[in-house]
Amino acid sequence: MIKKMEIKFDKNIYKKEGILNTVEAYKNLADIDFYENEDFFIIIMKNIDEGVKDVIRDEFCNYSLFETAKCQ
Amino acid sequence: METKTIIIDTNIYSLREVLSTAYVFLDKYYIFLNQPEEGKIKIDIKSKESDIDLDKIEGEFNNELINASLRVRVFEENRNVREMIINIALNGIDKNATCERPSCQNDPEGISKKWEDSASNTHIAIDKPKNVSFSAHFPNNDKKNGD
Numbered sequence: 001m002i003k004k005m006e007i008k009f010d011k012n013i014y015k016k017e018g019i020l021n022t023v024e025a026y027k028n029l030a031d032i033d034f035y036e037n038e039d040f041f042i043i044i045m046k047n048i049d050e051g052v053k054d055v056i057r058d059e060f061c062n063y064s065l066f067e068t069a070k071c072q
Numbered sequence: 073m074e075t076k077t078i079i080i081d082t083n084i085y086s087l088r089e090v091l092s093t094a095y096v097f098l099d100k101y102y103i104f105l106n107q108p109e110e111g112k113i114k115i116d117i118k119s120k121e122s123d124i125d126l127d128k129i130e131g132e133f134n135n136e137l138i139n140a141s142l143r144v145r146v147f148e149e150n151r152n153v154r155e156m157i158i159n160i161a162l163n164g165i166d167k168n169a170t171c172e173r174p175s176c177q178n179d180p181e182g183i184s185k186k187w188e189d190s191a192s193n194t195h196i197a198i199d200k201p202k203n204v205s206f207s208a209h210f211p212n213n214d215k216k217n218g219d
């Protein structure tokens with residue numbers, strides 16, 4: 001298990017609604033926290049299996065992109 | 073896994089076009105978008121499978137960008153017509169609506185009339201048949217009768 005993994009999504013590109021939908025979809029795979037600052041939506045994932053962390057991060061990004069494109 | 077980076081100028085392609093293009097590639101690639109500076113979109117593309125050649129992806133992505141750009145342009149150009157068709161389909165023709173085209177001013181064929189209106193004014197008369205008599209003349213029978 002890894003402690004913590006952070007993903008930053010640019011606010012000029014990704015939609016908040018899309019990110020939140022993704023968090024909802026992935027909530028069973030990890031403990032996910034959502035924050036935002038002036039420029040980024042910040043996702044912090046905890047308690048992820050070390051072996052699948054890269055796949056989960058990449059799939060999470062793809063799903064966020066899909067949800068953002070859907071919101072357009 | 074290898075990553076390919078493409079930089080797109082937003083003065084040429086809009087974010088909407090870039091998102092539409094990225095969507096097409098989501099099934100085979102992991103795509104992450106970023107904006108390193110104003111007017112630029114940075115696209116990181118990573119293959120889901122190891123045997124896919126990433127050298128071709130830039131060309132394919134650029135071609136798909138042109139497709140998406142055209143689709144968005146056609147979508148915007150046809151917006152009014154599309155909305156008008158849907159409006160007519162849902163609400164019927166607005167008699168107070170005006171059209172600038174000269175052919176719309178006159179409606180000699182009554183195309184703009186609703187079917188229900190035109191049908192109620194149309195009377196189709198079908199006369200009842202009068203008494204119809206039928207007679208037949210069979211020469212052979214006459215001969216037999218005469219005999």
